[in-house]
Amino acid sequence: MRGRKPKPKALKLMQGERDSRRINEAEPVAPMGPPPRPDTLDEVAGAKWDDLCHTLTQFGLLTQISHHSLELYCHTYSNYLTSLDACERFGYVVAAGDTLTRNPYAIEMHQARKELMQFQAEWGLTPSSATRLISPGGKQLTDFEKLLA
Secondary structure (H helix, E strand, O other): OOOOOOOOHHHHHHOOOOOHHHOOOOOOOOOEOOOOOOOOOOHHHHHHHHHHHHHHHHHOOOEHHHHHHHHHHHHHHHHHHHHHHHHHHHOOEEEEOOEEEEOHHHHHHHHHHHHHHHHHHHHOOOHHHHOOOOOOOOOOOOHHHHHHO
8 A cells, every 4th residue: 555544534524624525435434432342451451441442432533443453552551561660670771791781671662652652643642643633512613714724
């Protein structure tokens, strides 16, 4: 697949897409609402699942087919916190014989953080990506404001 990844119709509408030709009217519609919580989540990942389901449902972005992406995010979040805790206990640099080397937990933590940020940007959960969303109950623009936008 070439080019940018296509955005879902709901995200385009929330971002205020004005060109109707750029909105896929034939996009499959998944049932809205939080998917069932997977049994594979540990305590930390489960708490993050509940928090994200609540937040994404409020945005109107969560569907029943979102569970795989959401599950991966929650596992990655749990791994990030585990790695962060290990780095705080053992340090970011560890001795390996006569040399100092980067703690493997630090490598895991940085990789998990990168993956978490990518997910957050895709779902509109970072400050910069959230500014592109338009809340359904948000301020309506006047015709003059639309002209200037």
